[in-house]
Amino acid sequence: MPPKRLSRNLQGRSFRMLAASSDFRKYSFFQRTIKYWNTLPSGVVSEPSVENFYASVTKLI
Structure with missing residues (x-):
């Protein structure tokens, strides 16, 4: 699920x-990887x- 609101720290x-x-x-795989995904820089994610x-x-x- 997307976050309820974005902050400066979230891409x-x-x-x-x-x-x-x-x-x-x-x-589970998804629960374990969400924290790593959210810490990636926005340039990497996009x-x-x-x-x-x-x-x-x-x-x-």
């Missing part, structure tokens, strides 16, 4: 963490292709 394609009461949902996205992410590591 335009951020997601909101959903409440999870079970471990199955809490440790890359036009998967290849460019991958190249940008590998530069961050």
Whole structure:
């Protein structure tokens, strides 16, 4: 789900963490990756292709 409101720290394609009461949902792929996705710079998130996205992410590591 998109965030309720954007702040300076969130880029335009951020997601909101959903409440999870079970471990199955809490440790699911999507729950674990949302926090990493939201911390990516907006230039990386808006890359036009998967290849460019991958190249940008590998530069961050």
